Every structure is written in C-alpha cells, then in structure tokens.
Amino acid sequence: MGCCGDEEEDNLLHKPLLTSSPTQTTIIFTKEATISPMNSNFSALTCRDILRIIFEKLPIADLARAACVCRSWNSVASDREIQAASFMAPWKLKEIVGNPSSGSFWKDNSLSKFAISHRIVRGDSVASLAVKYSVQVIDIKRLNNMMSDHGIYSRERLLIPLSNPDLLIDSTCYIELDLYAKREAAVLYLEGGPPESSCSINRATSELAKRRVIESVRRSLQVDDEIARYYLSITDGDPRSALSEFSEDLRWERQTGLA
Amino acid sequence: MASSSSSSLSRVVVKSSDNNLFVVNKKVASQSQLLKQCIDNMEEKGTNDVILIPLSNVTSNILTLVLEYCEKHADFADDDNNNQELKQWDHEFLKKFDYATLNSLTMAADYMVTKSLLNLCCQFIADSIKDLTVQQIRQIFDIKNDFTPQEEADIKNENAWAFR
Incomplete structure (x- = not known):
C-alpha cells in the first residue's frame, strides 16, 4: 500500500479507467482523463x-x-455524539440521554453496562425480581452492591441486570449514577421514562441524594420528615447549617420559655 | 411514475471540471440532491432549454463513477432499500477502487449530496480503518502526526485501553 503521494499517483495511472460506460449515460466528448494532484492524498x-x-x-x-x-x-x-453513537451501535439503541461523569464511561459498552430500573413496590423481594426478570439472585445483589437480602425497601429502585439484549433495540437509555449500587450505568426504564419525566442524570441522582440527606437530618434532629425538610429548605439543602439552624431555634425556644 | 409532462425535460447535461459533458437521465440525476435541486430550480423558472449543470469540483473519471452508481440506484429507486442484489452490487462497486479513487469518490458524493453513496464510501473507509494501528492509519492515509510529544503521550495514555 502506498504511503507517499507519488506511489499512489502511479497506482492510479496504471489502473485501467472504466471500460464500459453506463448505458443510459452517454459521454459526448472525452479528453484524456486527467488525474489531479489533489487526489494523491486522502x-x-x-x-x-x-x-x-x-x-x-x-x-x-x-x-x-x-x-x-x-x-x-x-x-x-x-465528540460526545460520536462516542454515544459508537456506544449504542452494537445494541441498536435509539438514544442515550445524559452525560457521564467521565469520558471513560463510553469505553465499555458490554451488556453489563446496561441495567433495567425496577421501582420497588410492596411484596417485591430479590428472589421474586430474579424470577420476574429471569436473572440470578446473585447478579441482582452484585449489581446493586447489596450485602444481604434485607433492606430493599429503603431503596426506591433496584437495578436489574439485562439478560435479553433485544430489549435495548430502539430503546432509550439514561446515564445514571446510582448511589446505592455505587455505579454509573445506562439505565433502561421498561414502563415509560424515568420518574417525573426527569431525564437527566443530575436530577435522578440529586433526588436520591436529597432523600438520604433528609433521612440523616431527620435522624440526628429526632424530628419528623416535615421538619427536617423545612430546615433543609431554609439552608439550601446544606445539612450542617440545617443542624445549627435547628439548634439555634431550640435555644431560642428554651430562652423564651416556650419549651 | 416517469414524468413526461411537456414542460419538463427528461434529460440534463452535466459538465465535469475538465469540461466533459455527460447526458444524464433525470431520474438518474435525481439521486444527487445537488443535481435534483438544480433541475427543480430550473423547472420552476419554466425553462425549455436543455439544462446544463457545471460541476467545478468533480473530474470526468470520478463523475463517470458517481453516475454509474446513481444509474444503478435509480433502477432500484422504487424497490425497498434492503434489496440484496443492490447491496451486493454496492459492495462489488467499491471493491475495485484504490484509495485515491475512493477519496475522490467520497469527496464527490459529499459535494453532489448523494447521501447513500457517501454513506457507502464512509462505511468502506471505516471498515479499512478497523483493526489498524495508529501508525498504520497514518501511513496508509498519509496523515501527518501534528501532536506534540507531550500531547501524544497524554492521549495515548487516556486511550491506552484500546491498545490492549
């Protein structure tokens, strides 16, 4: 294969030009075909x-x-679009929404990078989900970073390994960082889109993160959800200032003799 | 399907950059969006003259190839796109060219807005790039490495996983 311009030009010169001209297309007037020097590089x-x-x-x-x-x-x-296209191609995905936390996300597009989002409802257990999605219990646990069978109700959803790649054909996946599973995955929602029509990873993550913060504030203040949420809202979601705000108020209540 | 209304012409003349003239059936020419646009514009004006379309960027040997492709695809225009015979033909069509011809054909397909041909060429080039090393790609396609040594080291490092 020619690696320099001259060689390639030679190749072309020795190559027979098209012998039979197309039937419907007639060349009225032909000169000796010239090879422009522009053709010598790609x-x-x-x-x-x-x-x-x-x-x-x-x-x-x-x-x-x-x-x-x-x-x-x-x-x-x-380019993000090119990387996404190449990521999706083998699975014939229609679309992938959201941006990964790092470009290295695109490097691996094996099936294990995908997961189905299952919203936990009453009566669900890891075993029942394994049957429902025809996957192994151990695989669900591994994917979700679960130590035991307990506590699936503290989660909003579980990630289910994808066993049937046909589900991906023409589908839309959402790049999400699942805090419980501690992994970033291309998540497929079988029933419609992600919750509350939010489609960006940030939203999905912050939703989960917020719940955890409320939970921890609630526990440390020993108050109910409502109050925890109130103190978080007046401190722009910063749990530390929510705590100090709360103790400030407690002190004031005590001083004024309300408590 | 064939339009035979009196005002529209069934053929157009296309001129290559080296001044050769090609008489092209309109259905064939319509495979190129550029030619189709020219024809449509002229017809809107209601001209009865023979339409001459000069292509300043395409030499006659390349234009011959593009028209050969367009002609084949015009024959199958009414079929569905997944025709096996046509796919086979496409495959054989590109196989006979060297890289220089393939390059000019790709540029011409882009310029003449013949999307399916452009796609075909790009698929062919993509297939030839597959499994090549970076050095081989540079050699075969005569591409200059314009990274600084530091940049190249960083980028190679970042993509190290792709080199096994």
Whole structure:
C-alpha cells in the first residue's frame, strides 16, 4: 500500500479507467482523463463532516485509536455524539440521554453496562425480581452492591441486570449514577421514562441524594420528615447549617420559655 | 411514475471540471440532491432549454463513477432499500477502487449530496480503518502526526485501553 503521494499517483495511472460506460449515460466528448494532484492524498479524511460519518461507523476501540492519529481526528473522535453513537451501535439503541461523569464511561459498552430500573413496590423481594426478570439472585445483589437480602425497601429502585439484549433495540437509555449500587450505568426504564419525566442524570441522582440527606437530618434532629425538610429548605439543602439552624431555634425556644 | 409532462425535460447535461459533458437521465440525476435541486430550480423558472449543470469540483473519471452508481440506484429507486442484489452490487462497486479513487469518490458524493453513496464510501473507509494501528492509519492515509510529544503521550495514555 502506498504511503507517499507519488506511489499512489502511479497506482492510479496504471489502473485501467472504466471500460464500459453506463448505458443510459452517454459521454459526448472525452479528453484524456486527467488525474489531479489533489487526489494523491486522502483529502476526504481532513473534512470534519466526512470524518464524522466515518467515525460513527467505528466500534469503540477503533474510535479510541482514531483519536490518537492527529489533532483533527482527535477533536472529531472526542465528540460526545460520536462516542454515544459508537456506544449504542452494537445494541441498536435509539438514544442515550445524559452525560457521564467521565469520558471513560463510553469505553465499555458490554451488556453489563446496561441495567433495567425496577421501582420497588410492596411484596417485591430479590428472589421474586430474579424470577420476574429471569436473572440470578446473585447478579441482582452484585449489581446493586447489596450485602444481604434485607433492606430493599429503603431503596426506591433496584437495578436489574439485562439478560435479553433485544430489549435495548430502539430503546432509550439514561446515564445514571446510582448511589446505592455505587455505579454509573445506562439505565433502561421498561414502563415509560424515568420518574417525573426527569431525564437527566443530575436530577435522578440529586433526588436520591436529597432523600438520604433528609433521612440523616431527620435522624440526628429526632424530628419528623416535615421538619427536617423545612430546615433543609431554609439552608439550601446544606445539612450542617440545617443542624445549627435547628439548634439555634431550640435555644431560642428554651430562652423564651416556650419549651 | 416517469414524468413526461411537456414542460419538463427528461434529460440534463452535466459538465465535469475538465469540461466533459455527460447526458444524464433525470431520474438518474435525481439521486444527487445537488443535481435534483438544480433541475427543480430550473423547472420552476419554466425553462425549455436543455439544462446544463457545471460541476467545478468533480473530474470526468470520478463523475463517470458517481453516475454509474446513481444509474444503478435509480433502477432500484422504487424497490425497498434492503434489496440484496443492490447491496451486493454496492459492495462489488467499491471493491475495485484504490484509495485515491475512493477519496475522490467520497469527496464527490459529499459535494453532489448523494447521501447513500457517501454513506457507502464512509462505511468502506471505516471498515479499512478497523483493526489498524495508529501508525498504520497514518501511513496508509498519509496523515501527518501534528501532536506534540507531550500531547501524544497524554492521549495515548487516556486511550491506552484500546491498545490492549
């Protein structure tokens, strides 16, 4: 394979030009075909739009290598859309929503990167979910970072390993950082979208985080949810100042003899 | 389907950058959005002259190839896109070209807005890039490494997982 311009030009000169002209297309007037010097290097590969189309068709490992070729390739290959497209391609996903906490998320698009979100309802147990989704109990536990069978009700949802890749075809996944599972996954919702039509990872994470904070404030103040939520709201969600705010109020109540 | 209304012409003339003229069936020309747009614009004006479309960026040997592709695809235009025979033909069509021709064909498909041909070329290039090392890619496609040594080290490090 020619690596320098001259060689490639030679190749082209020795190559027979098209012998049979297409039937419906008639060439009225032909000169000796000229080969423009522009053809000697691969100019198509310096054009961003064309590079994008090519890169969208590359598997992720090849895309990562393409990023190491030169600056313009690097900038196109690092594009979020291109990385997402390459991430989704083998599973025929329709869309992936949200941005990962780090670019390294895109590097692994094996099936284990995906999970189904199951909203916990009364009567659910790890065993029943294993049957429902035809997966192993141990796999559910591992995915959700569970030490025991207990305490699934303290969680809003469990991540279920994906056993049937066909579910991903034409689906939409949401990149979410699950605090309980301690992992970032491409999450699939089988019943509609994520809760409250929120689709960004930040929202889903902050929702979970907020609940945990309320829980801990509630416990340390020994008050009910309502009061914990109130003190959090006046301190912009900072548990530490919520605590001091609360004890301030307690002191005031005591001073004025209300308590 | 064939439009035979008196005002519209069934053929157009396309001129390559090296001044060769190609008479092209309108149905064939319509495979290129660029040509189709030109034809539509001219027809709107109600011209009865032969439409001449000059393409300043495409040489006649490349234009011949693009038109060969368009002709084949115009034949199948009314079929569904998944025609096996057409796919086979596409595959054979690209196989005979060297990289320089493939490059010009890709550029021409982009310029003439022949999306399916552009996609086909890009798929072919993507397939040739697959499994190559960075050094091989640079060599084969004659691409200059414009990273500083530090930049290259960082980027290689970041993508180290892809090198096994």
